[in-house]
Amino acid sequence: MATIELNNITFTYNKNTPSAVCALDHVSLKIDGAADGITGLIGHTGSGKSTLVQMLNGLLKPDEGQVILDGTDIWAEPKKIRDVRFKAGLVMQYPEYQLFAETVREDIAFGPKNMGLTGDELNTRVLEAAKFSGLSHELLDKSPFELSGGQKRRAALAGVMAMQPKILILDEPAAGLDPVGRRDILGGIRKYAGESGTTVIIVSHSMEDMAMYCDKLVVMADAKILMHKTCAEVFSEYQKLTSVGLDVPQITRIASALAENGVDIGADIYTVDYAVKQLLKQRQRGGVS
Amino acid sequence: MKSDITFGQYVEGNSLIHRLDPRMKIVLSILYIVTIFLAKSVTAFALLTLSAFLLIALTGLSPAMILRGMRPLLFIIVFTAVFNIFWMTGDTLLISLGPIKIYLEGIINAVLIILRIVLLIVATSVFLTYTTTPLALTDGLEQLLAPLKKLHVPVHEFSMMMTIALRFIPTLIDETQKIMNAQKARGADFSTGNLLQRAKALIPILIPLFISAFRRADELATAMECRCYTGGEGRTRMNVLRSTPKDWAAAFVVLVLGAAIVLANLYFPLYGLTL
Known part of the structure; x- marks a missing residue:
């Protein structure tokens, strides 16, 4: 059974007004948490990525079609939509702007408290989430507004992780961070996904990050899903990606330029390590002198 | 909460009223309001209502939309009407039910007061909110109030x-x-x-x-x-407001309307308003 199943979803903003915009056009998608690993969602601005992730936790209701999590239609009982949000945790873009409590600890506890948790269980969850997101212990009793930008981002991330959702969706989790911060946050998420068995979906613009941290990619363009394949397969379709205004990792571009000049090391190059390995192989075969 | 909250009521358009100088529109709406308060008789109000319809027609806005915009004021309108019908006394008794006495004057008064409220809203919304962008309005207001700078008001x-x-x-x-x-x-x-x-x-x-x-x-x-902003001192603007002949023509029309209302009050004082 697929963890997430979208069935012919259609959604239009400002429906029945002159400014109506169709954000999702009969989109179907199946993600199997255990088999697919981390799924990356890429697409040009306005391609419907953010709308899609807001469908998954019931912040938006599809005009048509069903959102099925673990075999149940989330809109079967609209009154229980809050439970869906605990199951599919969404970390919005720039989540540091949602911090509000007096201490970081209280802020992280906001989600689990809304789930009705108290006492030791609540405490354990806060500490675990803080550990996963890489927040050190002494920061927990500070005001969230005393933290640095990167630390705030981690605190916000911990706030959603503490609900221990089965599905964790992150909208641009590394946007606006420096390279070290990006690596720490994304690496942390990767580690978290592996250890906790959570199905993780990451939305991002950075092809390098996607290539590095995701296993499968969903490419969106014009309110539709263009591709849903492994990283290697997606990035080997260089032309198709550029035609919808997307880029490929730099190393893929280099490999493609090499291929044009007679050094074909394969179209599925998307990490530097793999490119080096392929190049060395080529040299052994005597292709490159 | 709706995601499509629009601010203000400005309706895009290119009518004569839309194109008037915002400063003039502020002045005109004040003149029009004064005119409305000058009206005292049924004839004067009839004239005013006619002018309001003409005004709406000039803007190209739908009257239904303007009417819908008045919905929040429905309570005040109904309240004043009821108040006038039951508490006004006059010469012509229409209905007498125990303590409740309804006079013809009361009914006329109620109708005129409703008209007055409605016209006030039409005047301000047609001249200002529906046809002028909020930014043009503040711009116009700033320049109209510019003389106050002499009194050290930070306009x-x-x-x-x-x-x-x-x-x-x-x-x-x-x-x-x-x-x-x-x-x-x-x-x-x-x-x-x-x-x-x-x-x-x-x-x-x-x-x-x-x-x-x-x-x-x-x-x-x-x-x-x-970008070196230091306040209003010596600041020039990109869109300089200029009065054109049509602004002065509009002012002339509103003034004529005011004069007509005063004359109507004097020479056709049919059922005077008492409030």
Whole structure:
């Protein structure tokens, strides 16, 4: 059974007004948490990525079609939509702007408290989430507004992780961070996904990050899903990606330029390590002198 | 909360009224309001109502839309009407039911007062809110109040504050929506519970919203200073307002209307208004 199943979803903003915009056009998608690993969602601005992730936790209701999590239609009982949000945790873009409590600890506890948790269980969850997101212990009793930008981002991330959702969706989790911060946050998420068995979906613009941290990619363009394949397969379709205004990792571009000049090391190059390995192989075969 | 909250009631258009100088429109709406208060008789009101219809026709707006815009004032309108019908006394007794006495004068008075309220709204909304962008309005207001600078009233600063406030309303609405979604994603519940619980549920929205408003204010101030903003002194503008003959023609028409109303009051004083 697929963890997430979208069935012919259609959604239009400002429906029945002159400014109506169709954000999702009969989109179907199946993600199997255990088999697919981390799924990356890429697409040009306005391609419907953010709308899609807001469908998954019931912040938006599809005009048509069903959102099925673990075999149940989330809109079967609209009154229980809050439970869906605990199951599919969404970390919005720039989540540091949602911090509000007096201490970081209280802020992280906001989600689990809304789930009705108290006492030791609540405490354990806060500490675990803080550990996963890489927040050190002494920061927990500070005001969230005393933290640095990167630390705030981690605190916000911990706030959603503490609900221990089965599905964790992150909208641009590394946007606006420096390279070290990006690596720490994304690496942390990767580690978290592996250890906790959570199905993780990451939305991002950075092809390098996607290539590095995701296993499968969903490419969106014009309110539709263009591709849903492994990283290697997606990035080997260089032309198709550029035609919808997307880029490929730099190393893929280099490999493609090499291929044009007679050094074909394969179209599925998307990490530097793999490119080096392929190049060395080529040299052994005597292709490159 | 709806995501498509529009601010203000400005309706895009290119009618004669839309194109008038905003300064003149402010003056005209004041003149028109004065005229409305001058009207005292049924004939005068008939004339005014006619002029209001002409005015609406000139803007190309749909009368139904303007009528819908009055819905929030329905209570006041009904209240004044009822008040007048039952409490006014006069010469012609129409209905007498025990203590309740309804006079013809009362009914006429009620109708005229309703007309007066409706016309006031039409005047301000047609001249100002529906046909002038909020920014043009603050611009016009700033220049109209410019003489007050001699009295050391910081006119430019006030208008700049108003402009900035107007500019940031959509931004803040957007921000509110985002923060609400973020907190909803963490299971916040804004729609159930008693009043106190609901008020408490707003804290996770209000605190981030205030912080972001202050942050934006800070950033904007820095950006303005980087571009050498030092206040109104010696500041020129990109869109200079210029009065054209049609502005003066419009003023003339409104003044003629005012004169006509005064004459109608004097020579056709059919059922005078007493309030």
